[in-house]
Amino acid sequence: MIAGLLWRVGIGPLARALREQKHLAVCYHSIADSGQHDHIRVSIKDFTRHIEYLVSRGYRFVRFSELAGAQGRAAAIYFDDGFRNVFTNAKPILEQKNIPATLFITTDYAGGARDPAVYASWGEITALDSNWEIGSHSVSHRKLSKISKEEVRQEMTESKKIIEEKIGRAVMVFSYPHGRASRETEAIAREVGYTMTTADTRFHKVRPDPDDSLAVFYWKALKLW
Numbered sequence: 001m002i003a004g005l006l007w008r009v010g011i012g013p014l015a016r017a018l019r020e021q022k023h024l025a026v027c028y029h030s031i032a033d034s035g036q037h038d039h040i041r042v043s044i045k046d047f048t049r050h051i052e053y054l055v056s057r058g059y060r061f062v063r064f065s066e067l068a069g070a071q072g073r074a075a076a077i078y079f080d081d082g083f084r085n086v087f088t089n090a091k092p093i094l095e096q097k098n099i100p101a102t103l104f105i106t107t108d109y110a111g112g113a114r115d116p117a118v119y120a121s122w123g124e125i126t127a128l129d130s131n132w133e134i135g136s137h138s139v140s141h142r143k144l145s146k147i148s149k150e151e152v153r154q155e156m157t158e159s160k161k162i163i164e165e166k167i168g169r170a171v172m173v174f175s176y177p178h179g180r181a182s183r184e185t186e187a188i189a190r191e192v193g194y195t196m197t198t199a200d201t202r203f204h205k206v207r208p209d210p211d212d213s214l215a216v217f218y219w220k221a222l223k224l225w
């Protein structure tokens with residue numbers, strides 16, 4: 001509410017001019033108007049408005065692995081977990097504007113091993129065109145900060161191998177389950193062949209929450225939240 005007020009009185013444009021230099025990585029999970037996982041669900045309308053805002057601000061959209069090296073003002077839209085509703089609800093909006101995106105797959109969830117009504121199948125994942133980058137979101141979605149180094153290595157290598165075999169493309173990017181990363185996990189990620197992870201500091205991460213007003217999203221995108 002305070003953010004909304006400040007935005008309306010004009011601090012927003014000033015802050016924008018000052019703070020928009022760094023690239024953005026915008027993290028989503030479920031895109032739907034109802035259903036499960038309410039704590040990580042963003043409505044279709046809000047998602048559309050977020051994209052429209054970034055387009056209006058002149059962001060160029062890139063796949064996650066391209067973010068660090070991108071020129072100008074770049075944004076990477078990404079989705080964790082592999083929800084099926086990303087295919088039905090977010091994909092048409094992105095495709096209409098020819099916007100690339102990245103999908104981070106938890107291999108234990110994909111292919112009907114978890115709830116096939118909720119998570120995308122390997123058939124759907126492999127059918128994505130090259131506008132979609134596929135990354136790993138681990139095998140089991142455990143907090144990598146809570147398990148041994150060897151288990152971290154296994155989560156990272158196994159998921160990479162499984163996804164690469166399924167999609168026939170190299171998997172170069174990793175998204176941390178529950179956002180839990182450390183210097184040690186980052187070192188392992190590099191060792192096993194990832195070029196970028198979501199713990200990278202070369203971009204500003206935006207995490208839209210379900211109850212965020214649009215003003216809050218703008219503030220998060222301006223690195224002020």
Ligand SMILES: [Zn+2]
Nearest residue numbers: 080081177178
């Ligand atoms: Zn996740």
